[in-house]
Every structure is written in C-alpha cells, then in structure tokens.
Amino acid sequence: MHLLEVKNLHVEVDGKKILNGLELSVGSGSVHALMGPNGSGKSTLAHVLAGKDDYVVTQGEVLLDGEDILALPPEERAAKGLFLAFQYPFEIPGVATMTFLRTALNEVAGRLGIEQEMLRRGVNVGFSGGEKKRNEILQMALLQPRLCVLDETDSGLDIDALKTVADGVNALRSPERAFIVITHYQRLLNYIVPDVVHVLSRGRIVKTGDKQLALDLEATGYAQYQEEMA
Ligand code: ADP
Ligand code: MG
Numbered sequence: 438m439h440l441l442e443v444k445n446l447h448v449e450v451d452g453k454k455i456l457n458g459l460e461l462s463v464g465s466g467s468v469h470a471l472m473g474p475n476g477s478g479k480s481t482l483a484h485v486l487a488g489k490d491d492y493v494v495t496q497g498e499v500l501l502d503g504e505d506i507l508a509l510p511p512e513e514r515a516a517k518g519l520f521l522a523f524q525y526p527f528e529i530p531g532v533a534t535m536t537f538l539r540t541a542l543n544e545v546a547g548r549l550g551i552e553q554e555m556l557r558r559g560v561n562v563g564f565s566g567g568e569k570k571r572n573e574i575l576q577m578a579l580l581q582p583r584l585c586v587l588d589e590t591d592s593g594l595d596i597d598a599l600k601t602v603a604d605g606v607n608a609l610r611s612p613e614r615a616f617i618v619i620t621h622y623q624r625l626l627n628y629i630v631p632d633v634v635h636v637l638s639r640g641r642i643v644k645t646g647d648k649q650l651a652l653d654l655e656a657t658g659y660a661q662y663q664e665e666m667a
Contacts, residue, residue, distance in 0.1 A: 438503050440465040440615050441584055446497035448478075448485055448640075455481045457640035458497075463584070466612040470626055470651060471619045473637035474659040479619045482637075483588040487521040488514050501584065518583030522573045522590055545578045549605055567598035574605035585609070586617045591625040603628030623655040638662040 441463040448456035455478050463469050471479055485492045486499065488511035499507050506514050546556060549571050561569050570590055577585055587606070591599055606616065606629050618629055626634075626648060634650040635642045636659075643662060644650065 439463060439500075440502065441617075442498070442500040442503075443482075444498045444500070446482075446485070446499065447495045448481060449493045449495055450481065450491060455640050456485070459637075459641050461635065461642060463615045463617060465583070465615055466610075467632045468610065468616040468618060468629060470629075470631035470634045470648075471617055471637055472621065472623075472634060472651060472654060474663050475621065477637045477662075478640040479637055480588055481640075483521055483586050483617075483619060486514075486519065486586055487511055515582075520577055520580060520582035520585045522570075522577065522585065522587040542575075542579060545575055548608075549575055549578075549601060551575055566593045567595065567601075570594060570598065570602055571605070574602055578605060578609060581609075581614075583613065584615050584617070586619070588619045589621065590618075591620055591622065599625060600628055623651045626651045636662055 439462040441461070443459055443461040446456050446459040447454070457478075459478070459482065461469075461482075471482070473479055481492060485494065488506075488509065494507055498505050501514070501517055501519060504517075506517065506519070509517075542556070543553075546553075551568075551571055555564065555568060555572075558564070561572060564572060573587075573590070585606075590602055594602065603625065606618075610616070616629075618625065618631060620626065631648055631651070634646050634648060636644040636650070636654065638659075646653075
C-alpha cells in the first residue's frame with residue numbers, strides 16, 4: 438500500500454476549477470518532486486492535503502495509509518503524520534515533555550545553525566526569510582512526520598541557506614517517511630535528489646519521470662506545459 442494515494446482529485450476555489458483529476462501515489466521512503474509552471478495548481482494540492490479552508494473537493498479521494506483524510510480537520514491529519522512546511526501550528530504540551538524536547542531541540546537547532554536567541558523569539562517574528570525556512574526544517578525534524586510536503590521552500594533562499602535546508606531534509610530521509618518537494622526550479626533538486634519527478638499543468642500531472650526529467654525541464658523550460666494566457 439502506498440503511504441499517500443491521491444485519486445481523481447478535483448478541486449475548486451471560489452467556483453473556479455483548479456485541480457482536474459489529479460492522480461499521485463507516493464510510497465514510503467521516497468522523495469517526489471512536483472514541478473510545473475506558475476498557476477498549475479502545486480500550492481493548491483499542498484493546501485488540500487493540509488486541509489486548508491476554501492478549497493472545495495468536488496470529486497476524488499486522498500488516502501493516507503489507506504484511510505481517506507479529506508473529512509479530517511488539519512490537526513488530525515498532522516497527528517497522522519502529515520506535515521506541511523510553513524503551516525504547522527507548534528504546540529508545547531508540558532514541562533516534562535519540554536525537557537525531553539529541549540534536548541532534541543538544542544541538538545537539531547545547533548546542527549541547523551539556529552541560535553538560542555532565535556528560539557526564544559515569537560514563532561517567525563523578526564526572522565529573515567532564510568531563518569523562517571530553517572525554523573520549518575527544525576519543526577519538521579522534531580515532529581518526525583510520515584509525509585512532509587515542502588511548498589517552494591527554496592524560494593528566496595541564497596545558496597548557503599538552500600544547502601542548509603537540503604541537508605536538514607536529507608537527514609530526515611528514511612524508509613518510514615516520504616517527501617513531496619514542490620518547486621518551480623531544478624536547483625533545489627541538485628541537493629534534494631528526488632526518486633520521482635512529476636510535472637503538473639492545468640491541475641493534473643502530465644508527465645512523470647526520474648531526476649533527469651527535472652534537468653530536461655531546466656533546459657527546455659515549461660513552454661510545452663505552459664498555461665494558456667487569459
Ligand atoms: P502554483 O502553486 O502551481 O503556482 P496555485 O495552486 O497557487 O499554483 O494556483 C493555481 C490556480 O488557482 C491559479 O490560477 C490561482 O490564481 C488559483 N488560486 C489559488 N488559490 C486561490 C484562491 N485562494 N482564490 C482564488 N484563486 C486561487
Ligand atoms: Mg505555489
């Protein structure tokens with residue numbers, strides 16, 4: 438059984454059809470890259486997986502470990518091991534747990550180059566773009582999720598921050614965990630090498646291949662998959 442199965446997914450926002458019969462299967466232990474032109478529906482898929490309001494599923498199923506999660510609220514999806522970078526609300530359950538967490542926290546924060554002073558600030562308050570993203574990887578490392586969805590984690594990162602984020606993700610790769618790495622550019626995939634690459638266009642996956650597909654796209658651009666201009 439696949440960790441994630443998206444079957445014939447149709448999604449509308451404000452009455453506008455955005456996902457159009459999307460099919461995607463992600464096995465445990467694998468890293469899938471989701472690429473595609475702007476406006477093709479990549480973030481919409483991430484939001485629907487996370488359970489964000491305003492996205493209306495008109496048809497289809499999203500199965501996590503064989504269980505349809507579409508009826509579940511976002512926090513129950515998170516409890517089942519779904520993690521969307523940028524959106525996870527961080528809870529602090531109790532003092533004893535905190536002592537335990539702090540040990541892990543200090544270790545992982547140190548590895549990611551996150552200062553103690555940053556940990557004491559409000560979540561993401563006054564953080565630079567790169568600091569916010571390292572903070573996301575820190576949360577992901579501590580929560581040990583089963584399926585991690587990273588939506589354009591690379592946007593706005595310089596090369597050093599990009600490598601730090603990629604190292605954080607690579608350290609979390611394991612047979613029990615899968616990743617969907619959403620990116621417009623091939624660059625991130627030099628550091629997070631995907632097992633499978635998909636191209637999304639007009640709300641459905643139009644091509645699937647291995648990491649070579651991402652390299653080909655870098656050379657050819659998205660012209661052959663481009664959205665029609667309105
Ligand atoms: P991508 O992440 O691939 O660039 P998105 O999923 O953000 O694409 O957007 C796909 C399409 O859905 C775009 O045409 C966008 O304008 C539209 N869209 C996304 N979110 C909303 C929203 N909340 N309200 C209206 N339209 C939206
Ligand atoms: Mg997007």
